[in-house]
Amino acid sequence: MSAEAEPSVTVTDVELDAELTSTGLVASADEAEYALRIGDDSLILAQQLGWWISRAPELEEDLALGNIALDLLGHARNLLHFAGTALGKTEDELAYFRDEHEFRSAWLFEQPNGDFGHTIARGLLTSAYQFELYTQLAASSSPGLAGIAAKSVKEVAYHRDHAVQWILRLAGGTDESRSRIERALINTWPYLDELFRDDELHDRFEGAPRPSALREPVMSVLRQVLAEAELDEPKTTESSGDGRHGHHSTYLGPILAEMQVLARRHPGASW
């Protein structure tokens, strides 16, 4: 209402050139599109997991979810930076100045945190997917993508371990914890299918794994975990989500609004 509502932030000119020169690898258009899709997945999930810091059921989980978010943000930065070399944009421009329809993340990653069980169920599916994706992508003919994938897969292994341990604990815990993780898995399962759909990008760009090639290995790990936890595989109808082409659920808009507001209000701000 008054001048005090304007926070004091130092605004400097946006320096685009500095960041663009930091690695020698320049992506092709197809590599950039591939990187943008999986980079947006990580960026959106990192943004969501940050909410848990100070709100998790115990201090150790504040740290765990915060650390996982930090790893994912690191993967997103590497991937968006690489994509940006083809698009002539910095990672910050891609993260903060694209609108909803320009994001390429899958619907699974924008599903709400829900209760702790929903965050863990989502974490199991995302980490099982990313583990297989990065394992295969590390052998890619694209040096840019392969390098990022080889780095990321070691960190995602810890994320998957974290989710698996919690699935086992919640499923084997009280009636309440078991019913909640069952419900969370049922609510999250429909968004798996979108991760395994090929499209024209994968017909053009053969240097990276086709999503359909990830289906069997990912599902096999998920079934192994469910069996260990004595949980049934949810029988759900697959979602028709199509985030890879910019068609998102109503959840993405508010996530982006919160993530982007400061950068858009004060372009180039530093502190």
Place this chain on the structure above:
Amino acid sequence: MTAVQSPASAWKIAAEIVDPEIPVLTIEDLGVLRDVRMQGETVVVTLTPTYSGCPAMDQMGDDVILALTAEGFADVRIDFSLTPTWTTEWMSDAGRQKLEQYGIAPPGPKPTSGPIPVQLGVKCPRCGSLRTRSVSQFGSTSCKAHYECLACLEPFDHFKFH
């Protein structure tokens, strides 16, 4: 200021930069310092990140630039390289000993792989007992796990295998 402008002297200066989060370890101990070479008048220092999101990386890069500039190297560039991928197996033996003395259990051998991994016991850096348990694989920084000693009852950090 005059300095011998050689890659060897630049390496020696860069190798003394410490991790801002674990100040007993240098970037050489960590295996983060990968290469130092001259490109004309420019010293190019290649660092590799420990973890993708580690916020200490930028600080380490800035510290290398400041140290080399102070020693007379006018033009310094930091390259970050992801390949080959950093691993705790690059940590020097001296680094492992310093970590343990500092109260952080050093990284052990590679745990078994698979969706439900099994890991060997971690030795308590305070009392030396192997009766310890993992509290969380995630600790105060990306590279550390949170452990608890069942013998002396102290909590401690473990620099986890990576």
